[in-house]
Amino acid sequence: MSVSDARRWWAVGALALSALVVGLDTTVLNVALPTLATDLEASTSELQWFANAYNLVFAAVLLPAGLSGDRYGRKKLLVVALVLFGAASVGCAYSGSTDALIWWRALLGLGAGFIFPLSLSVLPVMFSDEERPKAIGMVVTASALGLPLGPIVGGWLLDNFWWGSVFLINVPMVALAIVAVLLLLPDSRSPEPPGLDLVGVLLSSAGLAGITYGAIKAGEKSWGDGTALTMLIGGVVLMLLFVVWQRHLAARPDGKPLVDLSLFRSPAFTWGAVMATVVSFALFGLLFTVPQYYQAVLGADALGTGLRLLPIIGGIIVGARVGGKVTAKAGPKRLVSVGFLLMAVGLFMGAVTDTDTSYGYAATWIAVVGLGTGLALPLAVDSALGALSTERSGVGSAVIQTVRQVGGTIGVALLGTILTSSYHSHLEVGSIPDRAADAAGESVSAGVLVAQKLHSPALLSSVQESFVHGMNVMLVVCGAIAVVGTVLAALFMPQQAKREQPGTDPVAPADAQPRGAL
Incomplete structure (x- = not known):
């Protein structure tokens, strides 16, 4: 059924809130690292992995997330991703050890890796070419605002509560986003679902994780570090193989690549x-x-x-x-x-x-x-x-x-x-x-x-x-x-x-x- 303009823009507000949560969580952890080092007795390496676990998984799942939304339905997967993000936030807040926090941060990255591309992908379905720039601008701006907001929110929470509060702040925002998405967002998917390119998923995920980890390691050590170079080169090679594989599938009559390079x-x-x-x-x-x-x-x-x-x-x-x-x-x-x-x-x-x-x-x-x-x-x-x-x-x-x-x-x-x-x-x-x-x-x-x-x-x-x-x-x-x-x-x-x-x-x-x- 047709929806009013007001309802569609409220739906954009829900998507913007989802993107804001992801942007916020990207930087909110930074101000809590000194406290985590003391309370969890975390080493420098473990502190780095609190951030790296999130970033690695986030980068690795972005491409499969986009395909999954086109294939299975963008609204449905967005709700699942928001639920996972909220649950992982609770897990992070009550982690009793560094290992637990690292694993929960990885799950947080998994949810975030689905939320942002899915939030953007529904906008061209909902809006005309004339309205779309405003809608996309709201979601992208919300994500960008989350980055500098992270230290503000995190700093205030740490001044008044324990370190787990920097993760629990996600929960009410995610709950509100879930309700709004369920009530306001139209469901959409491709009428001819794209194929499930498992080889492409594995190559792209491993390649992107390798490049991301190599860059992180190079920033920590140096660009001449053996591990950093190995991961960077390995990641680039895997992404080149991914491109070759996508071209191969695209040339086949029945081929359905993960990413259409056209x-x-x-x-x-x-x-x-x-x-x-x-x-x-x-x-x-x-x-x-x-x-x-x-x-x-x-x-x-x-x-x-x-x-x-x-x-x-x-x-x-x-x-x-x-x-x-x-x-x-x-x-x-x-x-x-x-x-x-x-x-x-x-x-x-x-x-x-x-x-x-x-x-x-x-x-x-x-x-x-x-x-x-x-x-x-x-x-x-x-x-x-x-x-x-x-x-x-x-x-x-x-x-x-x-x-x-x-x-x-x-x-x-x-x-x-x-x-x-x-x-x-x-x-x-x-x-x-x-x-x-x-x-x-x-x-x-x-x-x-x-x-x-x-x-x-x-x-x-x-x-x-x-x-x-x-x-x-x-x-x-x-x-x-x-x-x-x-x-x-x-x-x-x-x-x-x-x-x-x-x-x-x-x-x-x-x-x-x-x-x-x-």
Whole structure:
């Protein structure tokens, strides 16, 4: 039956809430790591695996998630994924050991890996080409807002409750999302279900997990680390085999590949996915380093650090609203280019920070970066999805999210390496004991702690100045990446996405459920 506009937009609100939960959980754990190290007696390696277990599973299941939604029904699987995410959140909160928390975090990643691509894939079914950019913008913006909101929510919870509360906060949000999805969301699937490509699932999952783990390991150790190189090379080889296998299946009359590589024949899809990844690359770099700057240089606590990220949230919201209002007139090509240009301006502004710079200046430049992000990211994703028929929206949204996730992970590893090497090269530890010097060189947080224990103002000054130098170098790199994004968007993104026609789609859309129907 037909549904009112109000009901459809309430359904988008439910999807945005689902995406917000995933974005929030990506960063909320960061502020709880020191507490977990004490309460669970977790080692540095175990602390890293709390995050890595989530990221590895998340990356590995994205492509199968998109296919499963197209095959079995997007609404049904979204509800299952939300239930799993909520249950895993409870498991994380009440974990009594590091091993238990790692396993529950992996299940959390499994649920998250289904939630976001499925949330995006139903929007082209529900909305016309004119309404779709606004709907996609709401969901993508909610996900982006979750990243800086994580430290704010986590900091407040840790100040008032025990560490498990950073996971339990997911439960009421997930429960609300489940009820809203069940009541408001139309069910949809491809009229001709895609085949279950088990070989493709195994190759892509193993390949993406290998690349993700290799990038994480390289960020922790170095890009010359044997394990990191082995996993990176192995992951790339598996993904090349995956492409060969997909081509083989596509050439067979009865072949049904996991990913139809003809998706990439669309300039709007390809460049929209590339632009979304470049935005994530630069944004993840900022979120990786700025909280450390607030704590180690400005002396903020966990909650204070989160609150100081509010300007980027404001910028993202304003950018998304402006983009949604003017995209019909200006087109995504110009707006994405302008968004990247704003990001570059903000990042280069941040790159002249020193230890005496005021918070007001920091708030200004991160707000400019947020404005550019809010303008570029939703429109880049909409450009990519807008080029697809509704029947391929599931696998298409999964491909976009996969590229973003892997690109963001590699970006954090690369930018982290730049930051660390710059920090080490400028750090002067003087004549302090070797063990203290090694500890100070591990990170800026450790360096500040060592300086405070030794009551050494000279060491503290060196630690802070070295970190700010490394941050500035990293922000210059991020700014350069944003400039490249500006040029690429201006040169290669089409002015308007041209949706696939039924005759060109391998999945016949004749039985497709009309947009705006339940």
